[in-house]
Amino acid sequence: MGKPTISDVAKAAGLSVTTVSHAFSGRRHVDPATRERIHAIAQELGYHPSSVAQQLRSGRTGTIALASSMPFAVAAGPSRLGFLMEIAASAAMAAFSRDIALCLIPPQPSPANLNQMGFDGVILVEPERDDPLVRHFEARRTPVVTIGKVPEREDIPAIDLYSAEGTRLLLDHLWENGARQIALLTGASERTSHLEARRIYAEFAATQGFSPQALLLDEAKGEGGAKELVTHLLRDHPEINGLLVPVDAFASGAVAAAKDLGKSIPGELSIATRYDGLRAKLSEPPLTALDLHLSQLAEAAVALLLAHIEGAPGVTPVPVPSLVPRRSSLRREG
Amino acid sequence: MGKPTISDVAKAAGLSVTTVSHAFSGRRHVDPATRERIHAIAQELGYHPSSVAQQLRSGRTGTIALASSMPFAVAAGPSRLGFLMEIAASAAMAAFSRDIALCLIPPQPSPANLNQMGFDGVILVEPERDDPLVRHFEARRTPVVTIGKVPEREDIPAIDLYSAEGTRLLLDHLWENGARQIALLTGASERTSHLEARRIYAEFAATQGFSPQALLLDEAKGEGGAKELVTHLLRDHPEINGLLVPVDAFASGAVAAAKDLGKSIPGELSIATRYDGLRAKLSEPPLTALDLHLSQLAEAAVALLLAHIEGAPGVTPVPVPSLVPRRSSLRREG
């Protein structure tokens, strides 16, 4: 025999299921003595209301999901500790404090896979233009909010990553610390953070009067691809003495390339990246990066999503990134 | 008008819901032409079967949960990057590849909180004796497997963390690298990993013939508590030249204490910890630790849980920890 149901309890108590239901939900008055008895019997039987049945009735699952459209190589990475997991931890806390569970959706799920699960809403991390997951959930009328805007979709509620501001912080820092020919390497996909980085970079180069070198690389190529690309870049353009590489996996590759070429960091080449994760911290030398305040962003995203589910508009202010200067870009005196 | 239901589709197609259901599930034959038409209409209406309704019918939610009974201070930690998240990432992948979603349950949930959500099973990380979460899920007849055995509960399927073996590895290493008076600091809770560490440590001290110094500390006290405790320990027992501190937050505290006292690491004091996470890697000096092969354990746990849900016994072999020697304990030549 499986788990006891409400009617098992009703039967055992000699009452109707209605009364038992009311005794549990408190939506209507039931005689205190009866309620007491019902609870005792339920306890004894080990009865607990089925959440699935409640969900069916109420139309709410009490579950939200967290997904990333980034390729696995970047999103999870070899050490599995990254951006996404940092957000996941905070989001789980934030959701849970509101009596909501958080489901993890690993990178690049098959649509068939996703259909099986019911969420009240989804937080999507760093979506790209025409993101397939956005399409998927919109088709299903599942509310979506994103961390990082969906390009050209101002209508989708989003937590701003302030990529323009962050990029500016990093470029200014590199410049102030003596880099005069700065190159940029971003992911090739059309995510807001990359788009903004390229835009701000172009502006910056124009303002400071150096000739821009902006490279794109497929994110799935990971560290190895970046190493190869940067090796060529540095060989072809020996004048480059600063490198902005927002994708941290790429930054690791860039460091490796510089080492291979015998370029000292930051002596001959300054490097900065975006996400201050394991890679930035453990790099030799450690990489200048941004504190994106991910845990606050995650909390804000949860709040925004829940507001969106409720139909409330809701604007959540979030912090702007701050600079974490490290050895990879500290000023050379020469 | 809410989301379209199966009967909306049936109505639009002039068919019965039965036929539509079969057209989707393929459990019975429906005329290819009709099926085609049904799919077209469903597509147009934006219909997708409600997973909640399917769950109610099938009795399966297709969701498992991951929970830890560790206090937040240890489990999530300041950086939110730890043990648990590393397991979470791998478990999510493993679950997803089997068409199952993984729900994150943050540390120390309220029981009321848990009731709302329906899982087919739960993976519990490092439970302690009489763990409240174990009790909770057992009362609900929700299948549970653990990573790290539940003390005195051989009946609960578990993925072995091989704490005895790991402890022995670390102790042998410390000894071989010159530590002769080794103290032990574990969490005060009764988790298998602590219990085994204490047991093996006692054996080891007896065998090697040094006088054991085994300290306990409430896990919630975190790094600060450990620093204070270790400061006293080192002051009272200047002969101690090795320290085994499995809880990485405590290990950070121990390093801080040693530095405050002006003890050089590893010159005057060798330190080793268990989990090779951010703390161990970023510590100065970096800490000798164990590679617990968490991602393999997580996968094994998922497999074990699913087997358990199916009612199959199933034994999953898992790897034994391996040593990651670092500067904090490298042999001094003196």
Added chain:
DNA sequence: AACCAATAACAAAACGATTTGCATAAGCAG
């Protein structure tokens, strides 16, 4: 022409709760 098997679709009963509208009984004022 009668019979049987296969095909295509349907009606209705689950799954386990919540919710609404009623029914019965008791208490009390007039």
Added chain:
DNA sequence: CTGCTTATGCAAATCGTTTTGTTATTGGTT
């Protein structure tokens, strides 16, 4: 004794599927 509340509890509909048992309809055999 009638009428009106208040206190209890129940029956039945509902949520959106899946599944089982059945009914027509067809085509092929003898």
